[in-house]
Amino acid sequence: MLKIGVLVSGGGTNLQAIIDAIDAGKINGEIVAVVSNRKDAYALERAKKHNIETAWISKKQFVSFDEYEDALIDYFKAKNVGLVIFAGFMVILTSKFADAFKNKIINIHPSLIPSFCGKGFYGLKVHEAALAKGVKVTGATVHFVDSEADTGPIILQKAVEVKEGDTPEILQKRVMEQAEWVIFPEAVRLFAEEKLVVENNIVRRVD
């Protein structure tokens, strides 16, 4: 069974969606650790409620970013993690981490990549940019993480309608409910069943 490590920074609603999918028997895997860079992240509480091991590993605890990154790698390697999930993880790691878990890290981004992604596009800022551009369709993307922000191979995407009168907050909620919490567990399920193959930076489904 796939051992999953999760990195979080905040409320953990995407973590919850994956926990729920596992509890419902949809994903052939188990979360072996939830690690936060913030001690007070509510995501840690969610993990504890489901008897999942948690850890607080922050760069404050290390003399260099390099050592912080090594600690994260060592922690997950020691647990034989076969998949690392970034579930609202707000730290940008280097290619060292990406290389340590090549094609074994997945992230969710709240837009249809390549729109509204890359440096500076995170959280509400993504939805603010979409509304400022006046798009009528946005969505979410689950992708493998490579060494640059939001550039890795795309696993799944789902479109969401932008409506008249949307604020960034309203749009964020709709994208979470209609897209993120749907495609993130689905991508983990496909990964756990070994149905994803990356060729030339493109994800293909094998059945």
Added chain:
Amino acid sequence: MLKIGVLVSGGGTNLQAIIDAIDAGKINGEIVAVVSNRKDAYALERAKKHNIETAWISKKQFVSFDEYEDALIDYFKAKNVGLVIFAGFMVILTSKFADAFKNKIINIHPSLIPSFCGKGFYGLKVHEAALAKGVKVTGATVHFVDSEADTGPIILQKAVEVKEGDTPEILQKRVMEQAEWVIFPEAVRLFAEEKLVVENNIVRRVD
């Protein structure tokens, strides 16, 4: 009733979608002229079949691009055109034309803008780029035309799924059928009913 001028270069399937919507009584407008830069564009045959006036106006007929553009403007102004539609029109006009029909020109682009748009992205090249990036969702965008390529206010967008094994041609056909031929007539309908307002480069619907 709204008088519509259409600019074409090729087969005219989007023109046909609009003609059909008018014939079905869905659009409160009439096409008063279809103008092609190419003499042999099949779109001209489609127009003739519906007794719509056609013209061949090419830059070859003028000593400068400026005069060509003036001729197009004069032609449509003489017909009291209140809306100009670019239906697969492959010539890039300058801001002179855009200013002559400000917020009265609409174009369709075969992607979800701001993805895969701008210079060099036209026709099959758009779908080739989408497949090369490995996106799982693409679509089409109807927008007002301003002085730059594909940057004008977005009127409507519709998402289309990318499927395993898609070629640019297969994807192009699906985007046309599921998105372009749906949202282009719908955008013309909304324009004809004066339900579109542009504020700060964003299109709002008024009912």
